[in-house]
Amino acid sequence: MHGARVSAPLRGNPPFRRYLLAGLISSAGTAMATGAVAFAVLRLGHGASGVAMVALGQTGATVLMLPVGGTLADRFSRVRVIVVAQLVIGSLVALQACLVAAERAQVAQLALIAAAVSVARAFSSPARFGLVGDLVPAEQAPEANSLAKLAQTGVDVFGPAVGGVVVAAAGPSVGIGVNALSFVLSALLMRGVRAPPARARGRTFRSDVREGWRVVSRTPWIAWKVLGSAVVVSCWQVSYAIAGLTYVQQRLGGPAAWGVVASCLGIGTVAGAVLALVWTPRRAGQAGGAALLPLALPGLCMGCGAPLPLIAGTVVFAAMGLTVAAVTWRSLVQQKIPESQQGRVAAWVQLGETGLAPLAFLLVDPAVGRLGLQGALLLCAGGLAAAAVAPLAHPDVRRLRLAPRPSQG
Structure with missing residues (x-):
């Protein structure tokens, strides 16, 4: 019975299955290209500051x-x-x-392209965020969210390791090229997904943007979680994707070693998605904060x-904790925010979570210069631990509950 409930969104639902397959393909390409752009920057002779410039373009x-x-x-x-x-x-x-293949890439060019990709x-x-709710019945949403997360990250187990070997043997351009092809194939599959038509638009675009901001800023449990997540995301991106990647490149063996680390991120993400698929934390506020602590x-x-x-x-x-926290947060928003507002709320939340990252990227070079690479990593670890639990100071966050699934009721 439990297995049937978990797989319910897949049965008799070709659009959702196509959605999952499209996400699987683009995730596979991205996984194989993990770190490829960063290693291209490092091959140009730039250190952590060059990697941070590309990341700044993306996040900004x-x-x-x-x-x-x-x-x-x-x-x-x-x-x-x-x-x-x-x-x-x-x-x-x-x-x-x-x-990259023509050896004509400059850090500024790679940063600009990364920024354009981030716009898309x-x-x-x-x-x-909202499409899963369009494709499955409301009662199947928790399982569908977890299955989507599992499909998105399943290939991360082996993709980065394979990509690390490919980058080390054939160069970053090959890994980046595979990623480009995966997005095209994913788009072709998504064209066949049938979903509800566009929503009625009775108000102005500007008023819709403002409404999303009002919901986020005037809902205390969202505002406090976003403030904590802004520090968590900034410290994690610096400690993992910039300082951590540079540390592994310089001291632990380069692209192949980074492929191992990135594959471990995929393993943890898959494990977290499986856990989220079969278990819903009732005390969502406390569970979300505790799940983020291992990021340090x-x-x-x-x-x-x-x-x-x-x-x-x-x-x-x-990665396991991060995935559980992410699925828990998605479920909270879907249960407590009207479906017609979820796209805007998700966007404003993501903006708040990443808003401090550009400043953090700019501080990478002076921090590494003053504290050293390992000192900067320790500083990020302390910031992560503090920010993960800080939102629990507000009672609305501590009172957050998720509705039980049918088998838990």
Whole structure:
């Protein structure tokens, strides 16, 4: 009975199955390209500051465009928004691969392309948030969300390791090129997904944008969680994708070693998705904060000079907690926010979570110069631990509950 409930969204639902397959293909390409752009930057002779510049381009563009993307997701066909965004991303990533292959890439060029890719992602991400609810009945939403997360990250177990070997043997351009192709194939599959038509648009675009902001800013449990997550996301991106990647590249073996670490991120994400598929935490506020605490462990281990196997193990644990927290948060928003507002709320929340990241990226170079690479990693670990539990100071966060699934009622 339990297995039948878990797989219910897949039975007799071709659009949802096609949605899952499209996400699986684009995730596979992205997984194989994990770190490829960063290693291209490092091969140009730039260190952590060069990687941070590319990351700054990505995050800065996302921050600017998310409110627009969220409003579009609530006003237009979510399938069409995703298809167009996937095709644009595929074209931009292909250009990135060509520049790297021709050895004509500069850090500024890679940063600009990364920013353009992030603009397209800012349109597709809120649409994806709401599309699952368009494709399955409301009572199947928890299982559908977990299955979507599982499909998205399942290939992360082996993809980064394979990609690390490919990048080490054939160069970053090959890994980036595979990623470009995956987005095109994913867009072609998404074109066949049948979902409800575009929503009625009786108000102005600007008023819809403002309404999304009002919901987020005037709902205390959302505002407090976003404030804590802003620090968590910034510290995690610096400690894992910038300082951590540079540490592994310089001291633990380069792209192949990073492939192992990134694969461990995939293993932990899959494990977390499986756990979220079969278990719903009733005390969602406390569970979300506790699940984020392990994110501090990889930076702590690297800051203390731990060996690669221990670092890889902590990445598994961190990714598992991050996935449980993410699925719990998605379920809270879907249960407590009207469906017609979910795209905008998801966009404003993501904007708040990533809003501090550009500043954090700018501080990478002076922090590493003053504290050293390992000192900067330890600082991020401390910030992560504090920010994960800080929202629990507000009673509305502590009182958050998720509705039980039928088998738990």
